[in-house]
Amino acid sequence: MGAPRILIIGPPGAGKGTQSSNLVSEYGIDHITTGDALRANKDMDLSHLDTDRDTPRAYMEAGxxxxxxxxxxxxxxxxxxxxxxxxxxYPRNIDQAEELESMTDLDVILSLSVGREELIDRLTGRRVCDDCGANYHVEFDQPEAEGVCDDCGGELIQRDDDTREAVENRLDVFDEETQPVVEYYQDREDFVEIDGEQTPDGVWDDIKATVDEHAE
Incomplete structure (x- = not known):
């Protein structure tokens, strides 16, 4: 099997980051996110695009x-x-999905399916070390001492974007902007829906079997 070309889609909290790390480790492939790609190419010359700014850095620094x-x-x-x-x-909308068609051929499209209340529980229960950035969860991944990071002893906090109001808003944005992308792909033979409410190991078993089947 050659190096697979995989698209992973899912709402915030579905486990895309965890499973992407597994895919990178298993198949020796690159994990490409828009944020990382922007940072890696922030000085790319955009003058040929006739945009307001000539580099991604200019957009980022201006906010x-x-x-x-x-x-x-x-x-x-x-x-x-x-x-x-x-x-x-990526893609976050239909226009981007259509652009992606012209960029590359995908071997498999993995769609992680998780119910809204489960997503809210996962995201609002997340706690992050204020010093080193380590992640925990009040239910699924608790530290040895409540509120204290196992790695560095720092204070565990709830990020502003993990409050229920913020989480609800993030999920609404996904439903409005990106759920249509899932529908755009779902009739394709290379589209596979994965039950994201299983244990992380269960999700990974399904993902690996799917990639091995589609990326021969």
């Missing part, structure tokens, strides 16, 4: 939303340098 045309360019650059990949966080 402006990076337009789709710039994101598309950066993702295409990242994909062209990868011998196999798991693409995570």
């Amino acid at each position: 402006d939303l990076v337009p789709d045309v710039v994101v598309n360019e950066i993702v295409e650059e990242a994909l062209s340098n990868a011998d196999g990949f798991v693409l995570d966080g």
